[in-house]
Amino acid sequence: MAMRSKPRIEPYTHAAAGWGALKYVAINLLKERVAGRDYRMLFRQNQPDGFDCPGCAWPDREHASTFEFCENGVKAVAAESTSKRVTPEFLAQNTVASLMAQTDYELEQHGRLTEPVIYDALSDTYRRISWPDAFATIGARLRALRDPNQAAFYTSGRASNEAAFLYQLFARMLGTNNFPDCSNMCHEATSRGMPLTVGVGKGTVTLEDFEQCDTILLFGQNPATNHPRMLAELRDCARRGATLVSINPLRERGLERFTSPQSPLEMLTNSSTEICSVFVRPTLGGDFALIRGVAKHVLELDDDAVAAGQPRVLDLDFIATHTHGFDAFAADLRAEPWDVIERESGVPRAEIEGLAAIYARGQRVICTWGMGLTQHKHSVQTIQLLSNLMMMRGNIGRPGAGLCPVRGHSNVQGNRTVGIEEQPTAGFLDKLGAAFRFDPPRAHGHDVVDTIEAMLRGDVNVFVALGGNFAAATPDTPRTWEALRACDMTVHIATKLNRSHLVHGRTALILPTLGRTEIDRQDGVPQGVTVEDSVSQVHISFGMNAPASPELMSETAIVANLAHAALGSATVDWRWYAADYARIRDKIAEVVDGFEDYNARVAHPGGFHLHVPAREREWHTPSGKAEFLVNPLVPDTPIARARARHGERVMVLMTTRSHDQYNTTIYALDDRYRGVFGQRRVVFMHEADIRMLGFADGDWVDMSTVWDDDIERRADGFRIVAYDIPRGCIAAYYPETNPLVPLDSVGDLCNTPTSKSIPVLLERAAMQQPPDA
The missing domain is CATH 2.40.40.20 (Barwin-like endoglucanases)
Incomplete structure (x- = not known):
C-alpha cells in the first residue's frame, strides 16, 4: 500500500514551497513509481513543444519559459505517469462492494485504467468488453431513448477544446442541451454575474497586467494549494513594491511567505518573500457586505476629496463615458447603515475603511478571486458588486488593472468557450447549425443540480461523463448516489479508477482514455490538443509519454466513436474529424467567435489571446455600457x-x-x-x-x-x-x-x-x- 504519514497535528512555521515542496515532489515521484523512472517529462511541462499541465488553469509566460517548478503540477503529472495499473484482471478480482469500502485516497493509488470494462451484476465486478461492443452497447441505449433529454452529458475541466467541441456537437445532434459541467460547481457565479455588469464572463487581464499593477486584492483564494504557479507571479509583484491584500476567512500560509524554487538565492539562503502585507478576514458569507462597505467608503473618500478641494477618488470620466446606473448604485450604498455592514461582514468598520483606502490609493488594481466568493447564496451579486467596485475607479480595461477570476481545472474555461453550456446563446446555436446542417435544440438544458434532481425524478436515466468524478464532486452525497444508481446506464471516460465508477447505473461502462502527458496518435500522426487558461490564452499541448496501455483511446476518438454508434455518420463523419484534430479546430473557427485562423494562430509558440471585449472597454450589455447594479444586502439567509x-x-x-x-x-x-x-x-x-x-x-x-x-x-x-x-x-x-x-x-x-x-x-x-x- 502507498506511503502515508503518521496521523498528527504539527503547526507549519516555514514559508510555502521551497525545500519542503521539493521533498514532497520526491516522495510523490517515488510513490507513483513513474514508468521507467523517466522524469524528463517534467521538463516538457508547459513548454511550446510539450504538454499542458493537467492541473490548474493558471497561465504561463508566453508558454515558452524554462522549467517552472510546481509541486501540485508534478503530483498531477506523476499520478498520470504512474506505472501502477488497473487491469480487467484486477477488477474481476475485486467486487464493486469491496472497492466501495476503500477511501478515495486508496482508489487513487491503484493506478491507470487499461481496457474498457462493463459491469456484471451477477459477480458485482467489472469485466472486459471490446471497444466495438462498448460503443455498440452505448449507442443502442442512446438510440432507444424516447426523449433525448433523458440523457445528460457531464464534462470535466480537463477535457480539451477538441474533445469538448465534438462532445457538445454529439449531444446537440442527439437533441439535448443537458450539459452538467464542473463549472456549475465552481465559477458559475462568475459566468452568470459578469456578463450583466461588464458584458463578458471571463477575466479582463493578461499576465502582462501583473507586471504593471500596483495593488492586488485576492478574494477567497489559497494559491499555494490550488494554483501554485500563481505564487511566482505574486512574488514578483510583491518584490517590486505592489501592495497585496488577502481577503479570506483563513490566513493561508502560502499568502504570507513564499520561497521560490526558481530562485537559487532564496533556496540556498533559506529566505523567502512576503506576499500579502494585509489580511482581511470576513466571516463565511460576509464578502458581499465587506465589498459593499469598501464601495461605500470609496464614496465617502470622494466626498472628503471634494470638500478639501483635492483630486477626485472616483474616475468620473470613466463613469460618464463607459457606465450606466451609477447614481442609483451610489444612493443605495449611501443608505446602507454601517452597523449592518459590520455585522454581516464580520469585519470592523476601521478594517473595512483601511481596505478601501488601499484600494483608493491604487492606480492600477487587479482583483482576483476563487471559490471563496462563488459558492454562496448571493455569489452572483457579490461578483457583480466587485465589478462595480472596480468600475468606480476605472480599473477595468486599462494596463495593470482588471478582473481576474482564477479558474480551477486546466480547461474548464475553454470547455465553456467551445460550447459546453446548458444555456447556449441563439447566436452560437445558429452558427453551429449552419456549420453542420442541423437544427440544434433551443430549450435550456440541465446543469449539475438540475441533472441530479432529474435523475431522482426518473427524467434522466442515461449519464455520460467525459472525465471527472461526479459522485464525489457533487453535493448531498447520499441523494446524488441514489440518483446515479437509478440510471439505466452510466458511462465514464476516465484515466484512473474513482468513486463514480462504483456508484453506477444498472448498466455501467468505464472507457479508459489517454492522459494529457501521453502521445496521441491518430492514423499514425501525433495530435496536439488545445486548452484555454484563466486569462483567455489558447495554446496547444503535445503528449510525450508512451500510452499506459495499447488499448487506450483519446477522449476525442472515444467521443467520435460514441457519436458514430448513436447517430451514424451520414451527416457528420465523426471518425474523419477524429483522425486529424486540425479538422475539428477548423470547425471551431467556423462556429466560435475569436477562433479565426485557429490552426495557424495556435501554431505560434504560446498560442494566442482570445478577444475579451471588456479588456478593450467594449461593453456587450443591452445598454452598450458597463452596468452599475443595485443589489441590496439581504440579512435573511x-x-x-x-x-x-x-x-x-x-x-x-x-x-x-x-x-x-x-x-x-x-x-x-x-x-x-x-x-x-x-x-x-x-x-x-x-x-x-x-x-x-x-x-x-x-x-x-x-x-x-x-x-x-x-x-x-x-x-x-x-x-x-x-x-x-x-x-x-x-x-x-x-x-x-x-x-x-x-x-x-x-x-x-x-x-x-x-x-x-x-x-x-x-x-x-x-x-x-x-x-x-
Missing part, C-alpha cells in the same frame, strides 16, 4: 434562519481542499501548510467556539446540517483542530463533508452549491478515537 432556531451553537461550514488534493483527487493524506498530517477527517475551529460548545482540541465530533426539508444530513467522525478562523466558522475537507451540502442550497441565479456556507450543528462523537482515514 439560511445561516440567519438556522441561528434563529438554534442560536450560537450553529457553525457555518466551508468545504475546502487539503494541500495533497486536487479537486476530488487525493494524492496523499497531508495538508502540511495547515499542520495536518496522515489524516483527513478533521474540522478546523476557533478555540473560543470549541470551549463554548463544551469540546476540547482533539475531541471527535459528528456534524449534521440545519435545513428545513426534514432530510437528515450527517458526516460523522471528525477530529477538532484548534485553528485561527473567525468565530462561528469551521472548515473541513471535501468530498468527506459533501453529504452536508443540501442539493437545494444553491446560489441565486447560478445554481451553484453553496459549499462555503452550510449551517451545521456539532455533537460529541460516540467513539472518541480516530476512524480509519
